Amino acid sequence: MESLSNRKKVIEQKPLTLMERLYLPAIVKGMAITFMHMFKKKPTVFYPEQQREFSENWRGMHSLKRDEEGRERCTACGLCALSCPAEAITMIAGERQKGEENLYREEKYAAVYEINMLRCIFCGLCEEACPKEAIYLDGPIVPSDYLRKDFIYGKEKLVEEPFKK
Amino acid sequence: MEAAFVIEKFILITVIFTVSLLVAMYSTYAERKVASFLQDRVGPNRAGPFGILQPLADGIKMFTKEEIIPTHANKFLFIAGPSLAILTACIGTAVIPWGSNIEIAGRTIPLQVADVNVGVLYIFGVVSLGVYGIMIGGWASNNKYSLMGAIRAASQNISYEIAMGLSIIALLMSTGSLSLKVIAEQQSGFWAHGWFTWNAFQQPLGFLIFLICAFAETNRSPFDLPECETELVGGYHTEYSSMKLGFYLFAEYINMFVSSAVMATLYFGAYNFPFMHHLGLSANMISILGVVFMMLKIFFFIFFFMWVRWTIPRFRYDQLMNLGWKVLIPLSIANIVLTGIWITVKDIYFK
Amino acid sequence: MNISLFYFVAFLSIFFSLLVIFSKNPVHSVLYLIVTFFTFTVHYILLNAQFLAIVNFIVYMGAIMVLFLFVLMLLNLNKESEPAKSPLLKIAGVVAGMCLLVTVAGSVKTLHTSNPIVLQSPTLGLVKNLGKVLFSDFLLPFEVSSILLLSAMVGAVLLAKREPNDA
Numbered sequence: 133m134e135s136l137s138n139r140k141k142v143i144e145q146k147p148l149t150l151m152e153r154l155y156l157p158a159i160v161k162g163m164a165i166t167f168m169h170m171f172k173k174k175p176t177v178f179y180p181e182q183q184r185e186f187s188e189n190w191r192g193m194h195s196l197k198r199d200e201e202g203r204e205r206c207t208a209c210g211l212c213a214l215s216c217p218a219e220a221i222t223m224i225a226g227e228r229q230k231g232e233e234n235l236y237r238e239e240k241y242a243a244v245y246e247i248n249m250l251r252c253i254f255c256g257l258c259e260e261a262c263p264k265e266a267i268y269l270d271g272p273i274v275p276s277d278y279l280r281k282d283f284i285y286g287k288e289k290l291v292e293e294p295f296k297k
Numbered sequence: 298m299e300a301a302f303v304i305e306k307f308i309l310i311t312v313i314f315t316v317s318l319l320v321a322m323y324s325t326y327a328e329r330k331v332a333s334f335l336q337d338r339v340g341p342n343r344a345g346p347f348g349i350l351q352p353l354a355d356g357i358k359m360f361t362k363e364e365i366i367p368t369h370a371n372k373f374l375f376i377a378g379p380s381l382a383i384l385t386a387c388i389g390t391a392v393i394p395w396g397s398n399i400e401i402a403g404r405t406i407p408l409q410v411a412d413v414n415v416g417v418l419y420i421f422g423v424v425s426l427g428v429y430g431i432m433i434g435g436w437a438s439n440n441k442y443s444l445m446g447a448i449r450a451a452s453q454n455i456s457y458e459i460a461m462g463l464s465i466i467a468l469l470m471s472t473g474s475l476s477l478k479v480i481a482e483q484q485s486g487f488w489a490h491g492w493f494t495w496n497a498f499q500q501p502l503g504f505l506i507f508l509i510c511a512f513a514e515t516n517r518s519p520f521d522l523p524e525c526e527t528e529l530v531g532g533y534h535t536e537y538s539s540m541k542l543g544f545y546l547f548a549e550y551i552n553m554f555v556s557s558a559v560m561a562t563l564y565f566g567a568y569n570f571p572f573m574h575h576l577g578l579s580a581n582m583i584s585i586l587g588v589v590f591m592m593l594k595i596f597f598f599i600f601f602f603m604w605v606r607w608t609i610p611r612f613r614y615d616q617l618m619n620l621g622w623k624v625l626i627p628l629s630i631a632n633i634v635l636t637g638i639w640i641t642v643k644d645i646y647f648k
Numbered sequence: 649m650n651i652s653l654f655y656f657v658a659f660l661s662i663f664f665s666l667l668v669i670f671s672k673n674p675v676h677s678v679l680y681l682i683v684t685f686f687t688f689t690v691h692y693i694l695l696n697a698q699f700l701a702i703v704n705f706i707v708y709m710g711a712i713m714v715l716f717l718f719v720l721m722l723l724n725l726n727k728e729s730e731p732a733k734s735p736l737l738k739i740a741g742v743v744a745g746m747c748l749l750v751t752v753a754g755s756v757k758t759l760h761t762s763n764p765i766v767l768q769s770p771t772l773g774l775v776k777n778l779g780k781v782l783f784s785d786f787l788l789p790f791e792v793s794s795i796l797l798l799s800a801m802v803g804a805v806l807l808a809k810r811e812p813n814d815a
């Protein structure tokens with residue numbers, strides 16, 4: 133039957149000629165190709181010393197941001213935990229006491245804030261859900277570790293360093 | 298036997314043994330480097346500058362790993378397997394002429410441990426013995442993959458030994474001697490009587506057959522069916538761990554070194570190099586340069602082994618047997634006949 | 649030194665050949681047989697028959713024994729699969745063994761025992777001399793044996809070849 137699209141290709145299978153059946157020319161050709169590859173430029177990036185630039189929309193480790201006066205922005209509203217499809221975020225809210233105004237921006241703050249990095253899928257929905265612009269996935273690659281419990285990151289790892297005065 | 302003789306041989310044996318182990322050690326490094334360069338990678342580069350301490354690190358890793366002997370394995374034979382493999386690999390170095398004679402304080406010291414007058418046959422015998430290490434180890438593991446690997450190794454070695462022997466016979470017809478030293482000396486220089494002196498130029502077909510058989514006898518890719526990962530897990534060394542596995546891997550590299558040395562001696566002029574008699578060097582200097590050239594030839598062949606490994610895919614088992622029995626053996630018999638005709642014609646018309 | 653070496657190697661070869669018979673496991677038997685052949689090689693070297701030594705090494709140890717081992721490994725002989733031997737078979741074996749013993753004893757007695765250490769012509773075993781003798785004095789037996797091998801080869805090929813209609 134005639135092919136409608138006319139894209140069908142009929143492949144002819146000829147029996148091998150003597151030259152082809154000898155294999156040696158083909159082997160020599162192959163070896164020449166592999167030999168040429170010895171002198172090609174190597175695309176290797178020597179990782180710990182040399183790091184490739186991340187793309188602009190790269191999503192890495194989370195960080196909890198501070199405002200311009202160095203106060204934590206997070207108000208423990210729980211929207212990030214709610215939006216998280218992997219259920220990786222938990223938190224316990226605390227009330228700001230007198231004299232802590234320089235530490236927390238709002239009256240309510242996250243006393244405990246934990247992200248389970250084994251559950252996290254780095255989708256960035258927490259970032260989008262946050263009304264206070266407190267969480268961003270702008271960190272590096274999450275490092276490997278030996279124990280599961282070490283992958284639950286608390287505030288000490290997540291909160292950004294205070295500004296230097 | 299005088300004392301000087303014993304000391305001289307003792308030193309020679311020690312040096313050759315150390316060198317062959319060292320070369321085998323660095324072959325593992327070279328293999329990884331060559332593989333990576335052929336694949337546009339960098340290869341090991343963490344242990345020391347350019348990773349040159351990698352073999353040491355590998356050795357320490359091998360030694361400190363846990364040794365496992367399977368419960369139903371035959372313990373004595375399980376240990377004897379790798380020991381035999383490395384023993385048969387090492388004893389091949391005894392008859393290879395590493396260089397011509399060196400004269401120190403009036404004594405002529407040949408750079409060869411033993412000039413056996415059946416040296417070629419000795420090498421052949423050692424090669425044919427090499428399969429026992431694999432067979433015993435594979436059988437003693439009490440594992441079907443190991444057994445399959447061992448059986449493949451045995452049938453492959455026997456099949457290719459025939460073609461190898463026949464290709465050597467054609468060579469022996471033109472050299473007229475079984476001693477490796479004599480064969481080496483016949484190839485002195487590079488050009489004589491209007492033709493190359495090296496045997497590769499006099500026996501091109503024989504050399505090709507020998508080369509292919511050498512690949513098969515050392516179980517190197519494309520003939521590495523005894524340890525073919527895709528079908529047999531690890532082949533004959535599936536059950537081995539720690540340094541016993543290391544011995545098997547090491548034996549493969551020593552085999553490669555020895556067979557490179559044999560190929561260089563039989564076909565590529567051994568320790569001879571072009572213009573050796575025209576540069577006006579002293580005899581000792583020629584010998585030392587000869588050893589260097591011998592080593593260079595060996596290293597070239599080792600590189601060639603690796604180059605082929607990372608270029609050509611593995612054969613299928615029936616293809617392997619077809620190649621051995623239906624192609625190489627008839628070809629090598631034809632080569633013998635051709636050599637015979639050539640020698641007769643040369644004797645009658647060109648004398 | 650040579651004599652003591654000879655007796656030592658001779659003891660080893662008899663010891664290992666006895667182990668071949670007495671070991672229960674057939675694979676062990678073959679391995680002992682390989683060691684026995686190795687002691688034979690040493691005997692040949694002691695007799696200054698280098699060519700014979702190396703050929704024994706290559707052909708028997710390197711090829712035939714590998715095939716033996718190969719077949720035994722494939723057969724996987726166990727105690728359970730071993731067929732029970734009938735008493736008739738045992739009696740036949742004993743008779744055959746006795747016949748062999750008598751023949752060997754008789755032939756040893758008719759031949760004069762040669763001195764094992766002193767060689768008649770010490771250089772006979774070297775490749776050059778052996779080749780000369782083989783291709784002059786013993787040319788006919790040599791050619792006849794080669795024809796024998798050829799016919800064996802043709803027979804093997806015929807046996808291995810499948811019938812054209814049952815493939």
